[in-house]
Amino acid sequence: KQEVTQIPAALSVPEGENLVLNCSFTDSAIYNLQWFRQDPGKGLTSLLLIQSSQREQTSGRLNASLDKSSGRSTLYIAASQPGDSATYLCAVDSGGSNYKLTFGKGTLLTVNP
Amino acid sequence: ETGVTQTPRHLVMGMTNKKSLKCEQHLGHNAMYWYKQSAKKPLELMFVYNFKEQTENNSVPSRFSPECPNSSHLFLHLHTLQPEDSALYLCASSRGVGRRGGGTDTQYFGPGTRLTVL
Numbered sequence A: 001k002q003e004v005t006q007i008p009a010a011l012s013v014p015e016g017e018n019l020v021l022n023c024s025f026t027d028s029a030i031y032n033l034q035w036f037r038q039d040p041g042k043g044l045t046s047l048l049l050i051q052s053s054q055r056e057q058t059s060g061r062l063n064a065s066l067d068k069s070s071g072r073s074t075l076y077i078a079a080s081q082p083g084d085s086a087t088y089l090c091a092v093d094s095g096g097s098n099y100k101l102t103f104g105k106g107t108l109l110t111v112n113p
Numbered sequence B: 001e002t003g004v005t006q007t008p009r010h011l012v013m014g015m016t017n018k019k020s021l022k023c024e025q026h027l028g029h030n031a032m033y034w035y036k037q038s039a040k041k042p043l044e045l046m047f048v049y050n051f052k053e054q055t056e057n058n059s060v061p062s063r064f065s066p067e068c069p070n071s072s073h074l075f076l077h078l079h080t081l082q083p084e085d086s087a088l089y090l091c092a093s094s095r096g097v098g099r100r101g102g103g104t105d106t107q108y109f110g111p112g113t114r115l116t117v118l
Helices: none
Strands: A004-007 A010-014 A019-025 A032-038 A042-053 A055-059 A062-067 A074-077 A086-092 A101-103 A107-112 B004-007 B010-013 B018-024 B031-037 B046-049 B053-057 B064-070 B073-079 B087-094 B112-117
Touching: A004 A086, A010 A019, A010 B010, A019 A032, A019 A086, A032 A062, A032 A074, A042 A055, A042 A074, A055 B053, A062 B046, B004 B087, B010 B018, B031 B053, B031 B073, B046 B064, B046 B073, B046 B087
Parallel strands: A010 A107, B010 B112
Antiparallel strands: A004 A019, A019 A074, A032 A042, A032 A086, A055 A062, A062 A074, A086 A101, A086 A107, B004 B018, B018 B073, B031 B046, B031 B087, B046 B053, B064 B073, B087 B112
16 A cells, blocks of 8 residues: 655744755555645645656756655755745656545645744 | 535534535546545545446445536535534546547546534
8 A cells, every 4th residue: 555754744944945845655556646735725736747757857947856666755946935835746646547636744845924 | 716616515413314415527527536635545536437437336334325417517415414424525626538439538527525423
């Protein structure tokens, strides 16, 4: 059974700092891995999706990497801004006929002005 | 706005009540999902519907009853719930493409219904 762990559970940084969020998964036979953002009281917004054959994906100030063999992914946020404050969720698609995502508990990020 | 709407946004109900959650997507998708998000727990998949057929029931208690009358609408009927069922219930939709060709199927989430069971 796939399990996804995210470290740290919470992170508080000053504005402008570069930061890394970590995600690990127990079964390396994955189809893809996604990072989502969730603002308080709202649903999830997909940020980046990395296919199992890829090593990284970039979107603006965000860069996600994937090391499938070691069961790890990182989300790098450059030059953080207060608007980046949210919960960041990692989810793994382990394949199969259904698009069944296994989520981590998330990292609550607070960027202080 | 993701194109997925959920109503109501907040719901308080007693354990003997019967209520329904509604999800509607305006994206032309064919797959719809119900997730449960409890405090301090990972998001849990409950049900998956693909082209109106239920393709996944993740061992959900029978007090939760899903209904998918068409590809645009998904309901979750609730009855005799327990206080531990209090959570944020999220709906999502996706194109519902198959795995052939290595396709991915990004899920678009609604804002959720915050359910409190007294």
